[in-house]
Amino acid sequence: MTNKIAPSRRKFLKTALAGAGAAAAVPLSAKADDYITPSMTTPGKAFTPYGMPSGHEDVKRLLRPPGISPGTGGSLSPIESLEGMITPSGLHFERHHNGVPDIDIKAHKFLIHGLVDKPLEFTIAALDRYPRISRMHFVECGGNSGANAGSPTPPQLTAGGIHGLISCSEWTGVKLGMLLDEAGVKPEGKWILAESADSAGMSRSVPLQEAHEQGILALYQNGERLRPEQGYPLRLLMPGWEGNLNVKWLHRIKVTASPTMTKDETSKYTQSLKDGKANQFNFIQPPKSIITKPSGMMTMNGPGYYEISGITWSGHGKVAKVEISFDGGSTWTEAEMPGPVFPQCVTRFRLPWEWDGKPLLLQSRATDEKGNVQPTRAVWKERVSSVQFYQYNAIQTWQIGADNTVKNYYV
Numbered sequence: 001m002t003n004k005i006a007p008s009r010r011k012f013l014k015t016a017l018a019g020a021g022a023a024a025a026v027p028l029s030a031k032a033d034d035y036i037t038p039s040m041t042t043p044g045k046a047f048t049p050y051g052m053p054s055g056h057e058d059v060k061r062l063l064r065p066p067g068i069s070p071g072t073g074g075s076l077s078p079i080e081s082l083e084g085m086i087t088p089s090g091l092h093f094e095r096h097h098n099g100v101p102d103i104d105i106k107a108h109k110f111l112i113h114g115l116v117d118k119p120l121e122f123t124i125a126a127l128d129r130y131p132r133i134s135r136m137h138f139v140e141c142g143g144n145s146g147a148n149a150g151s152p153t154p155p156q157l158t159a160g161g162i163h164g165l166i167s168c169s170e171w172t173g174v175k176l177g178m179l180l181d182e183a184g185v186k187p188e189g190k191w192i193l194a195e196s197a198d199s200a201g202m203s204r205s206v207p208l209q210e211a212h213e214q215g216i217l218a219l220y221q222n223g224e225r226l227r228p229e230q231g232y233p234l235r236l237l238m239p240g241w242e243g244n245l246n247v248k249w250l251h252r253i254k255v256t257a258s259p260t261m262t263k264d265e266t267s268k269y270t271q272s273l274k275d276g277k278a279n280q281f282n283f284i285q286p287p288k289s290i291i292t293k294p295s296g297m298m299t300m301n302g303p304g305y306y307e308i309s310g311i312t313w314s315g316h317g318k319v320a321k322v323e324i325s326f327d328g329g330s331t332w333t334e335a336e337m338p339g340p341v342f343p344q345c346v347t348r349f350r351l352p353w354e355w356d357g358k359p360l361l362l363q364s365r366a367t368d369e370k371g372n373v374q375p376t377r378a379v380w381k382e383r384v385s386s387v388q389f390y391q392y393n394a395i396q397t398w399q400i401g402a403d404n405t406v407k408n409y410y411v
Contacts, residue, residue: 005333005353061091062160071099074141076164079311080292085346086136087167089222094229095141095165097200097264101249105225105233108197110217114254117184124233127174127219134172135216136345138313140285141165141243142269146389148377148396154408159295162408163396166313168346169221171237176215180208180255189255193262194236197251204245204269205259206238210283214239217250240315240344241283242391244269272385285315287374288393289322289349289366300404303357308335313346314368321367322349328361328397328411329376335364343369355400361409362398377410 053059059082061075074095077087094100105124113119144165147155155162185208192211196202206215216237218226226232231248238245244264259265259281271279289312294300312319318341323332335349349364366374377394399409 005351059091061094062158062164069098071096074165076160077167078158078160079164079166079290080159080295080298082292083309083348085168085311085340085348086222087169087346089169089224089227089230092139092167092169092221092227092230093141093165095143095243096198096229097202098198100229101198102228103197103233103249108233108251110234110250111252112179112183112255113252114193114256115186115189116180116255117186118182120179120183122179124219127217127234130174130178132172132174132219133216134170134220135237135239136168136170136342137237137239138166138168138285138344138346139237139243139246140167140288140313140315142282142285142390144243145288145392145394145396148394148408148410149380149389149392150387154410156296156408158297159290159292159396162296163290165243166311166346168313170223171216171218172220172223173216173218173234173237176217176236176253177212179217180212180253183255185212185255188257191256191259193252193254193256193260194245194247194250195252195254196247197249202244202247202264203260203262204247204264205256205262205281206236206245206283208255211238211253238283240285240317242269242285245283269390271390272388274383274385276385282391283315285313286391286393287314287316287319287366287368287372288312289319289364289374290396291324291362291364291398294362294400294406295398296406296408298406300355300400300406302404303355305352305354308351308353308362310349310364311346312337312349312364312366313344314366314370314372315344316368316370316372317343318369319347319366320369323365323367324351325363325365326360329363329365329395332365357402359402360400361411362400363395363411365395 063075064073067073077093110122145163147162218235218237234250235248271282291310293309322335335351337349341347380394397409399407
């Protein structure tokens, strides 16, 4: 393999600038004074009450065709067009079961009841008076990357079109355990039922201990109130857990002795196995990584220097390392994770690279701090039934061709 790995960004820039035609920058074609643009001589626009992206940008969520009703289904985050670790609130993926409800924050009530000593009712204003915490965490739909899991041939889509049901935000809210303690959970209470105020009656059962220790009642996302499509005015956040357990438009929590066996944990969001059995409760999202640059549907600019970039995450904690392969998994090189690296949070990885223009198979592989390793597609498929697509975390392969194309590929 003649593709070269630059050992550092400094050497990457030094070598690229020294090579004829290797760098992305080009020499000045005129004097600096000749680069005067209209924006430098014309007054700019006035202030606005709420900032929006530049009109020269066209980065949007990828809308899927609706399901049985206009609000059933989802939209995907364009991860190939984003940088860093935080997803802008307006580009956070959507997944709804019967549309986005219009909820009046002043009228909304949140209840804690069931096996408690003191059933409680809260307004959002009341919740705002409790001590808050802020954490950066990802939310990933259990069906993310399902296109690769279910299709016998690789779907030719962008990285976001395949893997875009993942987003990461700073969430601010109240620790659920504090409110459960205030209500006083009875000894027989072992689970909670978290129920949405949407018209689909979205609800999930969560073990009480984990809900108490990890659960956050999120009121804010990236510094502002939750967006309506992200659960306004209140959602449950279970860091690192399957997306549907982070119940949006949270209406009530009922403490129970056992799982409630709702439709959303019996008819779906279970994992059917090769041996005919099924895992009913799959809470924690496994380690995963996706190279977003270069990635599907992109076009390379010929041989030369590039930076490989992508995102990685694990519901089990921090990602310990990400490795890159240029030969379909035969050999691996560790990528850089410039930081910060937080548990249950998207982390950006990078690797400077010189492409020689020859065809190759590009992959990334994540290992988390618990030792869990992202599997190959063949290993993942061997464990589950042929119809299974939930929690698909297999290694993504991008085929880069001599014609500069980047395509989805199965190894």
